[in-house]
Amino acid sequence: MATSLALPLAGKVAIVTASTQGIGLAISRRLAKDGARVVISSRKQGNVDKAQKQLQDEGLDVTGMVCHVGNAEDRKTLVTKTLERNGSIDILISNAAANPAMGNIFDTTEEQWTKIFDTNVKSAFFLAKEVAPHMQKKGNGNIVFVTSIGGYQPFELLGCYSVSKTALLGLVKAMAPQCAEMGIRVNGVAPGVIRTKFSAPLHTSTSIAEEVLKQVPVKRFGEPVEVAGTVSYLVSDDASYVTGETIVIAGGMQSRL
Structure with missing residues (x-):
């Protein structure tokens, strides 16, 4: 019993996408510290x-x-190899995202729009679909989508990206009922501006950073580790009655659609 309390995710197998830096890396570290066997992934072997x-x-x-x-074969291989190495999949953290467009939303090209939605929404759903049958076998799975505060309050310079994150809020709600019947809980986290390489345009420019922080009551940017604990909670038994929800981790930023 003591071991279980000390390691709430002992015996669990977790996949975390886009997990070689930033929020994904912090989540992977926390899940592993909490006892899970974690499979990390990224587009580049070196990373x-x-x-x-x-x-x-x-x-x-x-x-x-x-x-x-974004590659269907890569998604299938990720699942297959995880099962071969670990025997099961209990947790999926869908963290991968792309944002090739910054500026006025009307300047977003069709190619950029497609890239953002293919990576941020379509791929997230189809990886979850690939994993769900294997979670159903154990009847105790967890899926967490990493969305964004921009899904609630769109960033002016990140319009298309923000809309894709709004779609993930809907995906959590849409998947939760059917997944509940499969013994799978589906939740999301919506980080605010977390200090990572991905969000650098929002916190490395002094003028932009000052404007962003006007919207943050705690008057600072978040750190990746501040997202990781909430994710670990959501996939643990402490959250056994929580599904279809998205938890905002944004220093008090407004979060209503």
């Missing part, structure tokens, strides 16, 4: 190798592989 070594050197049970979530 996977670096993150895997870093986490393994910390004594964590982590393996990694290349996965471009």
Whole structure:
């Protein structure tokens, strides 16, 4: 019993996408510290190798592989190899996202729009669809989509990206009822501006950062580790009666559609 309390995710197998840096890396570290066997992934082998070594050197049970979530074969391989190595999949954290467009939303090209939605929404759903039958076998699975505060209050310079994150809020709600029948809980987290390489345009420019922080009551940017704990809670038994919800982690920023 003591071991279970100390390691709430002991015996669980987790996949985390886009997990070699930033929020994804922090989530992977936290899930592994909480007892899960974690499979990390990224588009580039070098990034996977670096993150895997870093986490393994910390004594964590982590393996990694290349996965471009926009590629159906890569998604299938990620699931297949995880099952071969670990025997099951209990947790999926869908964190991969793309944003090739910044500026006026009307300047977004059709190609950029397609890229953003293919990566941020379509790929997230189809990876969850790939994983769900394997979770159903155990009747105790968890899926968490990493959306964004921009899904509630769109960032002026990130219009298309923000809309894609709004779609993920809807995906959580749409999937939850059917997944509940399969023994799977589906939730989301909506980070605010977290200090990562991905969000650098919002916090490295002094003028932009000042404008963004006007919307943040705690008057600072978040750190990846501040997202990871909430994700670990959502996939643990402590959240066994929570599904179809998205938890905002944004320092008090407004979060109503």
